[in-house]
Amino acid sequence: MVRGDTGAVVSPSAKAVRAVRSALTAHGPLSRAELIERTGLARSTVARTVQTLLDHGELRETEPRSTAGRGRPPALVTFAGDVEIVGFLGLSHSELRAVVLTHEGEVVAERRTPFDSLSRESDPISVGAGLLDEAVADLGGGYAAEVSAIAFGMPGAYVPGIGLTGASELEEQVATIVGTGGLPDWMRGDPAVTLRERFGVPAVAENDANLMALGEVHFGAGAGASGVLVVKLVDGVGAGLVINGRLFRGAAGMAGEIAHVSVAEDGPPCLCGRRGCLAAVLATTALTAPGTLRDAPARLGDVFARAAFGDSNVLADLLTSVRYLGRVIGDLCVWLNPDAIVLAGLDEVVGARVIASLAGEIEARAGRLVGESTTLALGALGPDADVMGGFVLLRGLLASRA
Known part of the structure; x- marks a missing residue:
């Protein structure tokens, strides 16, 4: 166990751990000096990282290589066994x-x-x-x-x-x-x-x-909140609800299936058999869409991607999409009053615009108290949330x- 000057336990960074593991994987047993050379890390960082991995049983010290020089050669460290x-x-x-x-x-x-x-x-x-x-x-x-x-x-x-x-x-x-x-x-x-x-x-x-929700709650933007709604806006639309760290699926696994909430009675057909579901209206599948981009169906992913590159021609579609999302999420906020809503799948530029518009939609539908008590945030894990x-x-x- 490695302690700092104050006596507190100092843990190595994930980057340092990866660097040491990678060096040992690529080159086999190495001395601490060789690890410093191979990883480019500071001497103190290598010492702390190696000691921590030794304490955890992931590494072990092995016999030093025989040399013709004077003195005892430095001990080598290697994997104690294969990493699970x-x-x-x-x-x-x-x-x-x-x-x-x-x-x-x-x-x-x-x-x-x-x-x-x-x-x-x-x-x-x-x-x-x-x-x-x-x-x-x-x-x-x-x-x-x-x-x-x-x-x-x-x-x-x-x-x-x-x-x-x-x-x-x-x-x-x-x-x-x-x-x-x-x-x-x-x-x-x-x-x-x-x-x-x-x-x-x-x-x-x-x-x-649901997996994105668990990922963001345990490792990302939803950490520390007791009630989190994570809305997926990439390759489809959906949501996951995590309460006190536990996933809530519902009686038939349908909790969070906002893709199949009807938002337009006379809207396009959906795979679920109804018409006007959020997924169909936003064209998150390849079925149809309410708007057009260069005379082609406007899928939600296309709208977000082109908005990220500053295409002003899609702003109307973007705002329309947010209004549809706001109807559904605003109603959910009334029922659930979550601590946080995390939007997964958006880049920072488009995400900031979506959050600003969505906050207004939520307050308009759920009221000021609910709107002010709910934090809106972008997902922190990117494509690794699930x-x-x-x-x-x-x-x-x-x-x-x-």
């Missing part, structure tokens, strides 16, 4: 991502590929297994050869032991609206069960917006089996 790892598979409407993390939550490798989750032949478990194997292989020495647990994040309401909520109804609507020949097999059961059978390790699955939410679930799963 877990895996995360993140499925969106258009991409599949495989991420490898240590048991401390450090992302150490990842692979990704374009993926059509609604294609009849799609199999994210098999494709994800291949990506995860590639990511683990990228690590090299010093890490376990296999993951000890896996989390799977996906769009759509999820119930443990069942899988996607309302899959049979969704199949009919997909065939009618999108024109595909029904749902892929992976949507007909619980992906967590399939993962456990495929890998032979503990596995969990969860809705992607990854860290998956880690939260895996950490709990592994702790329960210890």
Whole structure:
């Protein structure tokens, strides 16, 4: 244990820990002097980091190399054993991502590929297994050869032991609206069960917006708040509700499914079978949209992206989108009065504009007291919010089996 001048315990930074691990992975056992040279870190930083990892049992001292010089050569440090790892598979409407993390939550490798989750032949478990194997292989020495647990994040309401909520109804609507020949097999059961059978390790699955919520609450912009609503505004729209650190799913896993709140009675058709749902009106799927950009359907992601680059032609669409969001979120604020609302998936420039407009919508619909008591913030974890939410679930799963 390393203490500072005041006697307080001084922990090394995550950057320093990564640097030391990377050097040992790439070069094998090293002396402290060699670690200073390889990492570029200060002598005191290397000493503190190495001692902390020794205390935690991650590193061990080994016999020094024999030399022809005088005196005893410096001791070397190396991994005490392979660093344990877990895996995360993140499925969106258009991409599949495989991420490898240590048991401390450090992302150490990842692979990704374009993926059509609604294609009849799609199999994210098999494709994800291949990506995860590639990511683990990228690590090299010093890490376990296999993951000890896996989390799977996906769009759509999820119930443990069942899988996607309302899959049979969704199949009919997909065939009618999108024109595909029904749902892929992976949507007909619980992906967590399939993962456990495929890998032979503990596995969990969860809705992607719920994972983003857990990630932001435990590691990001929602930390310290007791009631947090995290709104996902990337590759779809959704929300996750975390109360006192625990995810609230609802009776059928539908809590936070704001994508399917009706905001326009005569609006465009939605995959859920109704019309005018928030997802359809904002065109977060590839179905349709109320506005146009250069005579093409205006998807919400396109609006945000072009607004980020200063395109004034999309400001009207941006404000319209915020008004629709404000209707739904403002009503939720009346019912929930959360400490914080975190918007995930926006860059700082567009996010500041959205927050300013959304604050006005919330106060107009929920009242001044509710509006002033609720903090609006941008997500702090970026594209890793769902990854860290998956880690939260895996950490709990592994702790329960210890």
